[in-house]
Amino acid sequence: GAVVSQHPSWVICKSGTSVKIECRSLDFQATTMFWYRQFPKQSLMLMATSNEGSKATYEQGVEKDKFLINHASLTLSTLTVTSAHPEDSSFYICSARDRASGRAFRSTDTQYFGPGTRLTVL
Amino acid sequence: GESVGLHLPTLSVQEGDNSIINCAYSNSASDYFIWYKQESGKGPQFIIDIRSNMDKRQGQRVTVLLNKTVKHLSLQIAATQPGDSAVYFCAETGNYGQNFVFGPGTRLSVLP
Numbered sequence: 098g099a100v101v102s103q104h105p106s107w108v109i110c111k112s113g114t115s116v117k118i119e120c121r122s123l124d125f126q127a128t129t130m131f132w133y134r135q136f137p138k139q140s141l142m143l144m145a146t147s148n149e150g151s152k153a154t155y156e157q158g159v160e161k162d163k164f165l166i167n168h169a170s171l172t173l174s175t176l177t178v179t180s181a182h183p184e185d186s187s188f189y190i191c192s193a194r195d196r197a198s199g200r201a202f203r204s205t206d207t208q209y210f211g212p213g214t215r216l217t218v219l
Numbered sequence: 220g221e222s223v224g225l226h227l228p229t230l231s232v233q234e235g236d237n238s239i240i241n242c243a244y245s246n247s248a249s250d251y252f253i254w255y256k257q258e259s260g261k262g263p264q265f266i267i268d269i270r271s272n273m274d275k276r277q278g279q280r281v282t283v284l285l286n287k288t289v290k291h292l293s294l295q296i297a298a299t300q301p302g303d304s305a306v307y308f309c310a311e312t313g314n315y316g317q318n319f320v321f322g323p324g325t326r327l328s329v330l331p
Contacts, residue, residue, distance in 0.1 A: 101262075
């Protein structure tokens with residue numbers, strides 16, 4: 098259980114185009130999903146927290162108009178990189194929190210990660 | 220705070236030896252800690268977790284130790300195997316548990 102998928106796994110695009118990345122929780126409901134960015138040989142950097150049915154919360158320094166996040170359902174969140182440039186090339190990883198419905202949030206609700214999406218902007 | 224722009228430290232161990240990967244955390248209010256394993260080109264994979272009311276937890280071949288006094292977390296891997304080669308991240312809850320703060324990561328290399 099607790100499987101998170103991402104699509105696509107790798108995308109190459111031209112500078113100036115927009116790219117959409119999907120994150121799905123396959124066997125559980127995720128009221129909260131997280132989007133991370135990871136450069137080579139570096140740790141994960143949280144970009145934003147996505148709550149189903151509400152606006153995403155962006156970390157300091159992350160442009161919300163450039164990285165559009167939509168969390169329209171309990172199993173799907175999307176990240177759209179708008180007007181992508183070569184410096185946006187990175188490994189984008191989502192995670193979802195497995196939270197049983199009907200109970201209060203607990204700090205031990207574990208995050209499960211997707212396999213990541215490699216974005217290369219030419 | 221968030222890990223930024225750090226090159227990964229590397230731990231090299233002989234196959235069959237035990238590995239110990241260390242992590243220092245910063246938030247004394249953190250109450251939940253997780254170890255993740257990340258193989259090249261893949262997303263992080265959950266290994267083991269521990270709550271702040273515990274100081275030790277064991278899984279299959281892995282043990283996590285928590286020392287709240289010095290804000291230190293360690294992951295012990297018994298009888299390290301080639302398949303254990305990966306980058307290992309510790310994470311702690313911050314901000315009322317809504318998001319996790321990741322450590323810089325340690326690359327584990329298993330030598331034949």
